[in-house]
Amino acid sequence: MPHVNGPFHRRLVPARPDLAAAHLRGRVAAERFAPGRPARVAPSLLDLTLDPNPTGERATQLLHGEVFVVYEERPDGLVWGQAQLDGYVGYVARDGLGPQRGAGRPVTAIWSQSYQRPSVQARVLGELPLLADVPVSGSTSGFARLRDGGHVPLPHLTPSAGDPVAQALRFVGAPYLWGGRSIRGIDCSGLVQIAHLACGVALPRDTDMQVELAGAPLPPDAALARGDLVFWRGHVALMIDGQTLIHANAHHMAVAVERLADVEERVLAARGGPVTARRRP
Structure with missing residues (x-):
């Protein structure tokens, strides 16, 4: 678990001033603590928001069958809790959850x-x-x-073969969707996370988490290789080889394959800044 007062605590630590998970007793201050009730996501996809607003901005999506631990049930039809798979904390619709069951x-x-x-x-x-x-x-x-x-x-x-790059290439042409995690719509960090999860490798959900926690940093002069991650401010791409990458992006509004040099030039021209980090998961 991340540090309870770390930079990602709102999204990764189930604790608020008024309520926290029971296992955090003694580590965080809260008015009350709840043991949590595991449930399973029932629809194909279930939106999660950071604020208790049914029409609020999607932070991420939960996949069918994912475990979500409920710490609060609200009268407005929302519940607050934490996704077991990647630890994401937020609000989802109560009617999007079904009973807990064994792993499938x-x-x-x-x-x-x-x-x-x-x-x-x-x-x-x-x-x-x-x-x-x-x-x-x-x-x-x-x-x-x-x-x-x-x-x-x-x-x-049937178990699928291939590395995270091969898994990511299956998404080419998928529409870009902020917070999305499926072929119906996916964002840059969602593509990186899902491609690795399909190979049994756990990565954090969001770009700012991945740039700090995914694998090890590469020195600026290191040659890029297949599977490396390249970061800009608020964006991440997955290298196919030393010169080519795949990413879900708002320029194409889709998952696309491009030359790294072309993306660097376009992002700089749009005042998005240079590459900020490179990491090897």
Whole structure:
């Protein structure tokens, strides 16, 4: 856990002046402490905001099946808590959470569906992003049978090969979405995080966290290699090789592959400044 008074504490430490997680008793000051109730994300994607405003700015998205620990239930239909996967703290809609259950299997397709029956012609019960957690109880006719009654194509749960760069390249053309974490919409740090999570590597969620905590810093004169991260103020990209990168960006409003030199020139021309850091996860 980050330091309770560190730079990311609002987003990573479940503590407010009036309420904090029970496991933080003695480490933070709060009027009361709550033990927390684990729940699972029910829809395909669930927006999380930093403030208790149902129409507020999306800070991140939770994926279907993610565990979210609830510390406060509010009369306005929101709950406050912490995502177990990356520690993100904030508010989500209460009706977007279902009961806790055991861990399932991750979806490895870039996007999938849960069918009513083990048939491609069956009615779709729900849609599933990459890394959604689904509770598999068996298999039938090429489909994984879920404990909730749905059926997911077995190829969509087959472990995928490749490094984080290969995973990121699957998102080329996906629309840019601030706070997004799926092929339906993703931002720069979300792309970097999801690409690594697909390979079993945990990274922080936001760019300012990644520039401080993701891997080790590279000296300015070090040659860049596949998988390195390059940072600008408020932006991060993933190197494909020493000269080419992939990033979700607001210039194209999409995930795109470009030459590093071209991005550096464009960002400087837009007064976004030079590269601020380079790191190797």
